[in-house]
Amino acid sequence: MLPVTRTQGYLSVSVPACCRLILFVAVLFLLHSSVLRAQGEYLVGPGDVLSIEVFGEKDLSGNVTVSQDGKIKNILLGDVVVEGLTTGQIEELLTKELGKEYLVDPKVTVSIQEYKSHKVYVLGEVEKPGTYALTTQSRLLDILLKAGGPTSNAGDNVSILRREGGTLDHIKVDITRLFVDGDLSQNIPIKDGDIIYVSREEKGNITSRFYEKKLNLFYVVGEVKAPGAYELHEGYTVLNAILQAGGFTDYSKKNGVMLVRYENGVRKVYHLKMGDVMDKGELSKDMHVRASDLIIVPESLF
Numbered sequence: 001m002l003p004v005t006r007t008q009g010y011l012s013v014s015v016p017a018c019c020r021l022i023l024f025v026a027v028l029f030l031l032h033s034s035v036l037r038a039q040g041e042y043l044v045g046p047g048d049v050l051s052i053e054v055f056g057e058k059d060l061s062g063n064v065t066v067s068q069d070g071k072i073k074n075i076l077l078g079d080v081v082v083e084g085l086t087t088g089q090i091e092e093l094l095t096k097e098l099g100k101e102y103l104v105d106p107k108v109t110v111s112i113q114e115y116k117s118h119k120v121y122v123l124g125e126v127e128k129p130g131t132y133a134l135t136t137q138s139r140l141l142d143i144l145l146k147a148g149g150p151t152s153n154a155g156d157n158v159s160i161l162r163r164e165g166g167t168l169d170h171i172k173v174d175i176t177r178l179f180v181d182g183d184l185s186q187n188i189p190i191k192d193g194d195i196i197y198v199s200r201e202e203k204g205n206i207t208s209r210f211y212e213k214k215l216n217l218f219y220v221v222g223e224v225k226a227p228g229a230y231e232l233h234e235g236y237t238v239l240n241a242i243l244q245a246g247g248f249t250d251y252s253k254k255n256g257v258m259l260v261r262y263e264n265g266v267r268k269v270y271h272l273k274m275g276d277v278m279d280k281g282e283l284s285k286d287m288h289v290r291a292s293d294l295i296i297v298p299e300s301l302f
Contacts, residue, residue, distance in 0.1 A: 041086040042136040045117025046070055050082070050090070054098070055107035063113050076102050087111060120190050121221045121294070122147040124198040125154035129227045131296070139187045141178065143196060150175075155201035161219075162194050163262055168292050193260075193267075195219055195294070197229055218289050220245035222297035223252035237286045239277055241295050253300040254278065259287060260294040 044050065046068045054060040064072045070083025077097050082090050087110040098106040118134040120143055127148025140158070144150065160171040171188070178186040190196070216232040218241060225246025233240075238259060248254055254275030261268050276282040289295070 041088070042112065042115070042118075043084050043086060044082050044090065044112070046083065047116035048112060049114035049116065050087070051111045051113045052094070053109040054094075054103075055109075057103070057106075060098075066117065118192040120192070121195045121219065122198075123195065123219065123221065123228050125151045125200050126198050127151060129221070131221055134190065134192055138190045140173070140175070140190055140196070141187045143190050144175075144198075150198055153200050155199040157199040159197045159199065160188075160190070160194055161197070162191060163267075168262075195229075216291035218291065218293045218295065220295045220297070223249045223299050224297050225249055232289060232291050236289045238272055238274060238289060238295060239283075239286050241289050242274060242278075242297070245295075248278075248297065251299050253298045256298045256300075258296040258298070259289075260296065261290060262292070 044066060046066050048066045049063055050066065050072065051063050052061060052072075059075060066072055066082060071079040071081050074080055074094070077094075080093065080097070082093070085093070090110045091108050094108045094110070095106050098108070112135075115133040115135050120132050120134055120138070121130075122132060122143060123129050126144065127150075129147065132143055132146045140160075144158075156174045156176055158173045158175050160173065162169045162171060173186065173188065175186065177183045217229045218232050218236075219229050220241055221227045224242060225248075227245060230241065230244050238257065242248065242257075255273040257272040257274040259270040259272060261270070270287060272287060273282075273285050277286045
């Protein structure tokens, strides 16, 4: 177990940053099979796509998407609440309900076709910043792999911002021990809603100063030209935030922007039509930004 120090609310481990990208790829080949360890069973949520197989019953089998209110539709049972359940629990539920009136000794298998309800946001010096789905096997190395690994400009520090109850915790990890020594104790589990920020290799870089001084930050992810963490200025709105992040990409869903905010420990999501704000000048649809707000710009399907 590596020595860990805590200063000003940070968890710290440290190592040099040279040859980071090469080391990252090498460690993936050597250790990836070892780090794929389940962190408890996955709890199904809205947006997840489930594959349901009822033996001998084609009409009851197929892929279904969990609705925003946590339900799936079954042609015999109607709406079935599955949010917060594991696949095993959903199998038991469907088996029990189908066996009550409709089928004799039903055999039900449920698996996850697409993970979508639990997300993590990766920013900074990685090859592919963006939003990534979490699975039962999600640790820091797994997520960095999905994001293409650190760039050649990446520094030692990976900062993980995590909401625990009503507080925002900053976990600061130096990842070279993981890459160089293969120390899996540093491969910490990643949780739903975490923001992972890979800092740039610069002395006194601005990102590190933000975290150390705990300045007011907001975060912009998704289909903007420069996803990242930005300092909040007085009077800033979502429009200012998107412009500071380089503006929309050609693939953005402008009227599907979401602002995620914690108020008194409760997570709230505001849906904003920023296309109307920017293209039609309907400023009443804009919204002021607060510290720690997360602005998500989704990809348009068309």
